[in-house]
Amino acid sequence: MSKTDYYIGIDLGGTNIKAGLVNTKGEVIDEREIRTEAEKGPDHVLDRIGRMAKSFQSACEEGVHIAGLGVGVPGQVDTAEGIVQEAPNLPGWKQVKVRKELKSRVNIPASVDNDANLAALGEFAFGAGRGIHEMLMVTLGTGVGGGLILGGRVYHGAMGGAGEFGHMVIERNGPVCNCGRRGCIEAFIGTRGLLQAVKDRLEKGRKSPLSAIPEQSRTPKDISEAAESGDALAREVLREAGDALGVALGSVANLLNIERVVVGGGVAKAGDLILNPAREAMKRTALAVSRETVSLVPALLGNRAGLTGASRLAMLDAGY
Amino acid sequence: MSKTDYYIGIDLGGTNIKAGLVNTKGEVIDEREIRTEAEKGPDHVLDRIGRMAKSFQSACEEGVHIAGLGVGVPGQVDTAEGIVQEAPNLPGWKQVKVRKELKSRVNIPASVDNDANLAALGEFAFGAGRGIHEMLMVTLGTGVGGGLILGGRVYHGAMGGAGEFGHMVIERNGPVCNCGRRGCIEAFIGTRGLLQAVKDRLEKGRKSPLSAIPEQSRTPKDISEAAESGDALAREVLREAGDALGVALGSVANLLNIERVVVGGGVAKAGDLILNPAREAMKRTALAVSRETVSLVPALLGNRAGLTGASRLAMLDAGY
Numbered sequence: 001m002s003k004t005d006y007y008i009g010i011d012l013g014g015t016n017i018k019a020g021l022v023n024t025k026g027e028v029i030d031e032r033e034i035r036t037e038a039e040k041g042p043d044h045v046l047d048r049i050g051r052m053a054k055s056f057q058s059a060c061e062e063g064v065h066i067a068g069l070g071v072g073v074p075g076q077v078d079t080a081e082g083i084v085q086e087a088p089n090l091p092g093w094k095q096v097k098v099r100k101e102l103k104s105r106v107n108i109p110a111s112v113d114n115d116a117n118l119a120a121l122g123e124f125a126f127g128a129g130r131g132i133h134e135m136l137m138v139t140l141g142t143g144v145g146g147g148l149i150l151g152g153r154v155y156h157g158a159m160g161g162a163g164e165f166g167h168m169v170i171e172r173n174g175p176v177c178n179c180g181r182r183g184c185i186e187a188f189i190g191t192r193g194l195l196q197a198v199k200d201r202l203e204k205g206r207k208s209p210l211s212a213i214p215e216q217s218r219t220p221k222d223i224s225e226a227a228e229s230g231d232a233l234a235r236e237v238l239r240e241a242g243d244a245l246g247v248a249l250g251s252v253a254n255l256l257n258i259e260r261v262v263v264g265g266g267v268a269k270a271g272d273l274i275l276n277p278a279r280e281a282m283k284r285t286a287l288a289v290s291r292e293t294v295s296l297v298p299a300l301l302g303n304r305a306g307l308t309g310a311s312r313l314a315m316l317d318a319g320y
Numbered sequence: 321m322s323k324t325d326y327y328i329g330i331d332l333g334g335t336n337i338k339a340g341l342v343n344t345k346g347e348v349i350d351e352r353e354i355r356t357e358a359e360k361g362p363d364h365v366l367d368r369i370g371r372m373a374k375s376f377q378s379a380c381e382e383g384v385h386i387a388g389l390g391v392g393v394p395g396q397v398d399t400a401e402g403i404v405q406e407a408p409n410l411p412g413w414k415q416v417k418v419r420k421e422l423k424s425r426v427n428i429p430a431s432v433d434n435d436a437n438l439a440a441l442g443e444f445a446f447g448a449g450r451g452i453h454e455m456l457m458v459t460l461g462t463g464v465g466g467g468l469i470l471g472g473r474v475y476h477g478a479m480g481g482a483g484e485f486g487h488m489v490i491e492r493n494g495p496v497c498n499c500g501r502r503g504c505i506e507a508f509i510g511t512r513g514l515l516q517a518v519k520d521r522l523e524k525g526r527k528s529p530l531s532a533i534p535e536q537s538r539t540p541k542d543i544s545e546a547a548e549s550g551d552a553l554a555r556e557v558l559r560e561a562g563d564a565l566g567v568a569l570g571s572v573a574n575l576l577n578i579e580r581v582v583v584g585g586g587v588a589k590a591g592d593l594i595l596n597p598a599r600e601a602m603k604r605t606a607l608a609v610s611r612e613t614v615s616l617v618p619a620l621l622g623n624r625a626g627l628t629g630a631s632r633l634a635m636l637d638a639g640y
Contacts, residue, residue, distance in 0.1 A: 150470060155470065171492055259478040
């Protein structure tokens with residue numbers, strides 16, 4: 001292991017595989033993206049990952065050493081063994097021995113973890129979480145994802161299931177969540193919750209440019225844009241969702257006394273319209289010590305957090 | 321360090337100091353309890369702790385070696401330096417150098433941590449948390465305390481403030497908590513919340529033997545006793561408080577994928593009348609992986625958890 005080595009980071013998604021050649025500063029030297037073709041099963045997908053890794057190898061200058069490869073997978077991972085136990089959006093992925101299979105294809109040591117954990121690790125090592133030790137990464141999208149860095153390391157919990165921030169309950173008799181439970185934070189700030197909040201207000205006769213967009217094609221991006229243009233209804237929806245997010249973050253701060261919350265994902269592009277009310281509610285909910293310790297910042301790496309985090313996992317496993 | 325060494329554990333409270341001589345199996349060989357006399361200030365209290373330690377030393381048989389001393393303090397502790405930064409119930413305790421002061425008094429290496437953390441460590445090492453790595457200890461009393469064991473070690477968070485389980489919010493517009501916020505779990509299952517739930521029901525004309533006890537002198541123990549005698553109102557109050565507790569525990573399970581929740585404290589003496597509804601709500605709230613992983617059990621060490629945990633801290637710091 002040396003600081004001139006390069007590492008490959010792979011972000012395996014249900015639709016696309018993103019891959020990058022990354023140096024030890026977290027700089028992405030070379031980047032590729034291909035379709036996952038997940039419907040053709042694990043062997044096919046592993047072949048595709050293997051070919052991407054080989055293409056990085058052959059594109060490297062003489063003397064460049066690729067010291068490891070990390071893969072982020074949207075599912076449950078046995079990180080010690082490098083086995084994907086289950087990945088709901090990847091057909092056929094049950095007990096897939098990713099480390100062993102990739103080793104036989106490309107002869108580079110391979111490490112595997114859950115994609116949300118690696119996005120957290122990416123921001124922690126190279127992005128908005130640098131210089132601290134206790135961090136929660138929250139990803140706001142269709143669902144609400146989470147990844148924890150505790151004591152400077154990814155925290156997995158007993159069976160690799162830690163980080164499900166989206167299903168912390170802030171209103172036990174509240175709105176129904178995608179998971180079927182009531183009052184999870186995802187029910188307030190996930191895509192469905194946001195769009196429902198708009199719909200409820202329009203049905204009460206409130207005016208907004210959002211009413212010109214057919215209900216089925218409205219997106220969180222439409223809400224952000226309307227809010228940026230000054231629409232009161234859209235601003236209110238983002239403010240209330242941000243407030244709900246902040247209550248949940250304040251609860252996490254009380255339990256874990258974290259230093260920083262890093263918020264990424266598509267919905268987070270609404271920026272301070274959602275993050276400021278979240279900050280206020282988080283500070284209001286956190287007790288003194290936790291309140292003084294914690295801050296909330298936007299993610300810095302965008303959709304590269306996953307692959308740089310995957311490369312960082314490979315670095316850690318190589319002892320760097 | 322050897323397994324025949326003994327360690328002193330001190331549980332420093334606002335009213336009493338409990339102290340024990342503990343072997344490496346966690347067995348309490350000798351036990352003392354004296355008044356804290358906290359009103360006389362830190363030096364006086366440290367003198368009293370020092371004298372207790374010396375009395376253990378002089379009572380020991382020839383050849384017995386006391387290898388360390390641990391102290392649990394109801395406040396915020398800099399564990400690395402052995403300094404109590406603040407302890408609201410101990411007058412004058414600001415930046416008290418406990419390690420240094422005890423070293424000068426008794427010449428035994430001293431370690432210090434927050435008392436809730438050490439109660440968790442005690443149950444983890446010698447009680448209901450043996451054999452696992454990820455545990456939350458919850459103490460149900462006037463307030464609701466918490467301590468976390470993550471990866472087999474006490475988890476402190478960034479500034480020593482971790483473990484405030486009692487102020488996780490499960491109903492953001494819910495009843496007012498002792499802390500002034502709304503809907504914290506303590507507002508439902510702390511002493512005040514429980515008694516308020518009884519009062520609300522009696523005022524609605526519900527019948528219960530609890531109405532024979534003057535409002536000001538009712539205690540959680542009265543509720544437990546009435547429930548055990550079959551009183552429907554008391555059973556309902558405990559069931560609803562247990563349900564609220566379980567929702568918060570399910571949220572923690574989702575975030576941390578813990579293996580075990582250990583519940584102690586006076587209110588927990590209501591046993592399964594409160595723990596069964598808590599188990600049900602926890603399992604209902606936790607997602608699949610976390611649900612399969614987590615269990616809820618009563619604490620085993622009672623009010624000795626703190627002092628055995630303090631002795632365990634001393635063992636750890638001695639390398640045992």
